[in-house]
Amino acid sequence: MSDLYGYSHTRRSRVAAVLAAATLLLAGCAGGGGRLEAPRHGTQDVNPQDPATLRDGGDLRIPLDNLPTNYNYNHVDGHENATQSVLAALMPQVFEDAPDGTQRLNTDVVTSAQLVSTNPQVVHYRINDRAVWSNGRPIDWEDFAAQVRASSAANQAYQVGDKSGYADVAKVDRGETDKDVLVTFAHPYSEWQQLFYLLYPKETNNDPAVFNTGWLLAPRETAGPFKVGVVDRTAKTLTLVRNERWWGAKPKLDRVIFTVTERRARADRLANNEIDTYEIGSDVDLFRRAQGIPGVRIRQAIPKQYPHLTFNGAPGAVLSDLRLRQAIARGVDRKAVAQRLVGQIVPNLVPMGNHIYPVGSKGYRDNTAFPFDQAAANAELDALGWVRPAPGAVRAKDGRPLRLRMVVPAGNPPSDATSKTVLDQLGQIGVQVVIEAVPPNAFFDEFVNRGNFDLTTFQWVSSSASFSNSLNVYQSPKGNDTGQNFSRIWDPRIDELYRQGFAELDDNKRIEIGNEIDKLIWQEVHNIPLYPQTGAFAVREKLANFGAKGLGDWDYIRAGWMN
Structure with a gap:
């Protein structure tokens, strides 16, 4: 549950871990002793570049406070910010957090999600025909139904992080095809877009034992632009590689490598070319150190x-x-x-x-x-x-x-x-x-x-x-x-x-x-x-489409290195 401030708890509606006059929260980018200047809220500071102009390949090395204690984000022990950062590259997200604080449909996973009735409330999801799990099985309506059954906590054997929204669903039905999902609510649930933020396969959600403990050591079936390469619990390193079954745009990076790194060591590791970014948050020492590292910029956008x-x-x-x-x-x-x-x-x-x-x-x-x-x-x-x-x-x-x-x-x-x-x-x-x-x-x-x-x-x-x-x-x-x-x-x-x-x-x-x-x-x-978190990151200046994510999610598909 640790995060940049020290310790944080995600409060993602389906839990809990974890915002003053926005115009006065200064931001921008700086390096070599520069200052943070322009106000940045409702946006991101990620060095936006056309992915077509970026180098094909390369690694992105990100420090973590700890490896996830449970890779099932919907489990009470997995529902934390560090886990979400890892799983965003691995698991399907029906709606993503957009930079302006709203939610946007992830059409790689679901081509449409429509409120087709308000009394009762019914949402129709159309799953992308090409969407498949890493074991080759197509993502279908049964995956949605199984996630509702598990995360609703109707069966108390499931140790659920947060049942909000799922507990309000009356039933999940198959539509015209296996790729059509009809979710009917027992009573209106206004923020329905937050459901299935990280969708898990029915093989996990159909079994309380797998739900609770099957993802303790490593992820199982995934369906993102990356898949698990190696989980080295001794070296405390998690390496993700491109998913050859991924049906969307090809990621620019070859690998994303997460390494457990003490906060006080992060500036040295960035200076020694051992990691590519770190979160500054409230740490003035990390901020000062970043200002003196050649080829590093400080990027900032107000986070959630x-x-x-x-x-x-x-x-x-x-x-x-x-x-x-x-x-x-x-x-x-x-x-x-x-x-x-x-x-x-x-x-x-x-x-x-x-x-x-x-x-x-x-x-x-x-x-x-x-x-x-x-x-x-x-x-x-x-x-x-x-x-x-x-x-x-x-x-x-x-x-x-x-x-x-x-x-x-x-x-x-x-x-x-x-x-x-x-x-x-x-x-x-x-x-x-x-x-x-x-x-x-x-x-x-x-x-x-x-x-x-x-x-x-x-x-x-x-x-x-x-x-x-x-x-x-x-x-x-x-x-x-x-x-x-x-x-x-x-x-x-x-x-x-x-x-x-x-x-x-x-x-x-x-x-x-x-x-x-x-x-x-x-x-x-x-x-x-107390105050909005700074949202400041130290980032290599050649790293594009990655950095201070603000109110949105990181996009691991577009992230890459400038030539």
């Missing part, structure tokens, strides 16, 4: 992710008091956090203002509530009975000090800098923050997922189906099933608005509903979005 400060509001937790959360929120200077973390990369960065919609997307509005105001924070804490016995002392109530455990992954500079900044800021209003750095491999499973924290920080990674993406994070827990609502904070009004939004097929009306939800999330102080 943002770091945040999450509050634990579970019953019995100190932050279960809404008014206390609101008071503490006023003590957090998000602009100062952004300046400390990424000010040298993107000066004058404005804090993130929305929990649901990314900066640069059609739905983004700045709905910020409880802006930084130390005087108001102190007054509210006084009114709540959290008394400060002397200037500089920790507040207390009924003999209990106002002490908060902030859990972060050990050895992660951005998380470390964020936690220390929050410690300093909240200390100024009499709130003691105790930082607890925990083993990275235990951060989510043993702490975040279990609500074993008062405060924590990581980042959300979303998709263009932003409304659906956010459901699992803000829905009401059902017994022990909290989804990705790690804060255990909810409001029944939010559940009702989600119900309305999922039934609203008009995009503009659904966006307004989404922003009403966001306003409630701000009032509940579920989490505080």
Whole structure:
């Protein structure tokens, strides 16, 4: 789940891991000490070139924090950003994320996808006649049907990352041919385009054992422009090669090689011609190092992710008091956090203002509530009975000090800098923050997922189906099933608005509903979005059609090397 900020969770509607005035997020490209200049939002910075002018062949070497823990993206352990980056070259995507934050049909996989009825809602997919799996079997309607059965979680033996949308399907039928799919919904599901984002073969989805564990060590049947060449778990390297069964445009690259590489080593490896790009994110050192590497450019476009400060509001937790959360929120200077973390990369960065919609997307509005105001924070804490016995002392109530455990992954500079900044800021209003750095491999499973924290920080990674993406994070827990609502904070009004939004097929009306939800999330102080992630990448200047992907997906078919 690690990503450029440190640790991230995909929030791709069908999960969860993981966006302020867009015009002030500076971007562009720089090298050799240059600055990031022009605003870039709703676009990509990938050195666009006509693929016909690029060299035929070559390798693209990409660093990873870790090899995927499960190559089944629809499994709870596989639903993370790093896994998606790998699988985008291997698995069919019915709709892709476009650079402007919308979704576009991938006609290599499905030549058409049409809403043919609204009552009931029915979508007709026409699968490309040439589309085949790597074992030679044609992709057909049964693959769609099997994915719905598995990902709907109707059978609890399937350990599903997110059932959103799939659980709303009533049935999947064969159309006139095996290449025609009719998906009928039990009730309207507005963001239906996000279904089948990564389609898996029926051989996987028909068997819970294969779904859960069959993709642990390596991918099985794939259907993308590339296929698996070698998975070397000792060297921690995954090599993809051209798929000879691929029916679309021929990729320009011979191979895509993913290698597990420590973040602090990435600049050296890029300078030594061992990798071709790395994600800078919030790492000022990686940014500075990239500026000094000959033949390397810094490319940037605002992505679908943002770091945040999450509050634990579970019953019995100190932050279960809404008014206390609101008071503490006023003590957090998000602009100062952004300046400390990424000010040298993107000066004058404005804090993130929305929990649901990314900066640069059609739905983004700045709905910020409880802006930084130390005087108001102190007054509210006084009114709540959290008394400060002397200037500089920790507040207390009924003999209990106002002490908060902030859990972060050990050895992660951005998380470390964020936690220390929050410690300093909240200390100024009499709130003691105790930082607890925990083993990275235990951060989510043993702490975040279990609500074993008062405060924590990581980042959300979303998709263009932003409304659906956010459901699992803000829905009401059902017994022990909290989804990705790690804060255990909810409001029944939010559940009702989600119900309305999922039934609203008009995009503009659904966006307004989404922003009403966001306003409630701000009032509940579920989490505080900090700033849009920088989206900065260090990239070899001769690498074309690849780099800062912004709100879209990488295109492994068009990526290649200039002559």
